[in-house]
Every structure is written in structure tokens, then in C-alpha cells.
Amino acid sequence: MAASLLIVGAGGHGRSVAEIVAASDAWRFVGFVDDTAPRSTSAANWPVIGTTGELAACRSVAEFAIVAIGNNVVRGRLQQQLIDLGFEIASVIHRSAIVAPSARHGVGCAIMAGAVIGTEATLGNGVIVNSGAVIDHHCSVQDYAHLGTNACMAGGSVLGRAAWMQAGSALGYGVQVPAGAVLNVGEKVQAL
DSSP: EEEEEEOOOSSHHHHHHHHHTTTSEEEEEEEEEEEOOOOTTTETTEEEEEEEOOOOOOOOOOOOOEOOOHHHHHHHHHHHHHHHHHOEOOOOOOOTOOOOTEEEEOOOOOTTTTEOOOTTTTTOOEEOOOOOEEEEETOOOOOTTOOOTTTOOOTTOHHHHOOOOOOOOOETTOOOOOTOOOEOTEEEEOOO
């Protein structure tokens, strides 16, 4: 039987995660929680059932939850709030993503369409790996970091906690990006 799942965030990323969930037999999507979408509306024909201030009440309708918000700091704060309320934290992986058997990921990760995660790569909690992003062998992506569309990490590189690689940015072999850093669209960082 499919497990009940709540998605926190009904914006573009949240709706993309909802499509992955809807295509999976593992989940029964109960709806979104979102502070900006009125409850009387829906997001992409899925219900908005409350706000983040009402997460405790949502525990009665969902066993699992995932935060699908691009802001790394907000995602981390809300994921901890869900844990404190007793939710199990889900990770969602698109069926077209390629994840090496030796790769590991924490809870609350969203691995989107066409993403590639290589041999012995490790992803922390709450990581977003967007469409077409590549995390090569032996890379480390720390908690709440975010790889934008077509971002690329070469072997052995490290993306620090809550750091953000915007679309098309790239890390050379062994490069380490500090916590909270933001790489601009298309920016390339090479090893020294």
C-alpha cells in the first residue's frame, strides 16, 4: 500500500516534485502545504490543504513529508520542523534519474528528471539535484545544498552546506565550495 505524502511548497519545484510522486506507486499524494497559496485554491489540480503554521494538524493525514522549496535555508528549517512534529521525511527520485548503486543520499532529497549521480557520491539531507545535473564519482553534496538545472560536479568535488550551484555552473575535479556560497549561472570553478 502506498504511503501518504505531504509536499511543503506549491511553487514550481513543489509541482515538479508532485509530478514525480503522482507517477510513483510508492506514494499517495495528499496535497500541498504553502504559505502563499490560499487554501481555497489548488496547485496544478492538487489541493493546498494548509499553511506551514498548520503542519501539526497535517500529521493526521500524512505519514511522510518532503520540503520542495528551492531556498536552502528555508528548506532546512522546515525539514527540521517536520522531523520535530514526527513526520517521516521522504526522498523523491524521478524514474529517469541515474543513481549509481554505491551512491548514498540522506532524507528529504529531490533528484529530478535526467539527473546523474555517480559512483560513491554522497548527498546529505534535503539536497536538490535538478533536471540534467551531474554529480560525478566520489563527490560530496552537503545538507540542503542545491544543484540547478544542468549543473555539474566533477569527480571528488564538494558542495558545502546550503550552497547553490545555479543552472549550468560547473565544478572542476576536487573543487570545494564553502557553505552558503552561490555560483552564478554558467560559472565554472576549477581546481587550483
